[in-house]
Amino acid sequence: MFVLSSQVLDLCVLATVNKEDTYGYKLTQDLIEAISISESTLxxxxxxxxxxNCLTTYDQPFGGRNRRYYQITPEGRRQLKKYEQDWIGYKESIDKIIRGDLK
Incomplete structure (x- = not known):
């Protein structure tokens, strides 16, 4: 199992929240499907x-309690784009190593 860096975790969270506002438990469950992460990490x-300033929150009533939702901000979208570009370059570098394409 790979240890995920904080930037990769940020990328995963921002990419997920960018699709729709979500609450912590659902976000954890969504990410668990793809990567090994716990609520205590998230x-x-x-x-x-x-x-x-990449995320903002708001509360919404649910089942007699408030549920805290996370929403991406314009700064979060900018950071997401940067992380996506960084990830593509990183992945291409690792793929070269795996394929033995180093010079």
Whole structure:
């Protein structure tokens, strides 16, 4: 199993929230389908992305309680684009190593 860097986790969270506003538990379940992540790992990522103005939150009633939803901001979309570009370059470099295409 690969250890995911904080930038890769940020990319995964921002890409998921970019599709639709979502709450923490659902976000965790969605990401678990693709990568190994726990709620205890996810919530610090969400707080950091909020602090960096990439995500904002709002509460919505659900089942007699409030559910906190995360929404991507314009800054979050800019950061997502940067992470996507970085990821493509990183993946291409790793693919070269795996294929033995190094000079």
């Amino acid at each position: 919530y610090p990522v969400l707080r950091r992305l909020q602090k960096d």
